[in-house]
Amino acid sequence: MFDWKSFEEFFGGKLPFMEMENGTPSESWVENYVQGVLKNIPTATNKNNLIKHDIFQTHNFVFIKIAIPKHIRIRDLQVSVSQNQIRIEGLPENQHHIIKLPEIVKSQESKAKFKNGILQIKVRKNNDDLKFHDVYISYE
Structure with a gap:
């Protein structure tokens, strides 16, 4: 199993986007990240x-x-x-x-x-x- 704690320490601390579930990264962070990016896209009025x-x-x-x-x-x-x-x-x-x-x-x-x-x-x-x-x- 991958050592996520060492991974975070290597990058200087807890990664803000990576939520952990049972010692492994949760897939929900991807969804949250994408939704956050989409909210910040200016709406194009054609x-x-x-x-x-x-x-x-x-x-x-x-x-x-x-x-x-x-x-x-x-x-x-x-x-x-x-x-x-x-x-x-x-x-x-x-x-x-x-x-x-x-x-x-x-x-x-x-x-x-x-x-x-x-x-x-x-x-x-x-x-x-x-x-x-x-x-x-x-x-x-």
């Missing part, structure tokens, strides 16, 4: 969570439905689409919201419509075969 969205897809399209809260002016919003994400700008306090898309899309073939508090974005999937391009190798 202002990007001002809006919630749902994504669904068909064979050819990705649809994104975004519930816009009443305090957000819809006419202030701007929607931008890249190959793999959508960015919503114009939210309060100059915030923006990024939505990662489940598929590569054709960003130029996008439409957005606002009706009854819902912003719906329709984007065509890029079903084209991924093209490879030959790259010249120089030999030295």
Whole structure:
């Protein structure tokens, strides 16, 4: 059996985090330590969570439905689409919201419509075969 008393003496006294049960360290100190660390982590407030969205897809399209809260002016919003994400700008306090898309899309073939508090974005999937391009190798 390990001599915990000698271990503590080697490190200059009783270790504050190590509780003993029957001469062996209790596992509860790990739980207590982790809980103590978690309590001291500052809570991150993600202002990007001002809006919630749902994504669904068909064979050819990705649809994104975004519930816009009443305090957000819809006419202030701007929607931008890249190959793999959508960015919503114009939210309060100059915030923006990024939505990662489940598929590569054709960003130029996008439409957005606002009706009854819902912003719906329709984007065509890029079903084209991924093209490879030959790259010249120089030999030295």
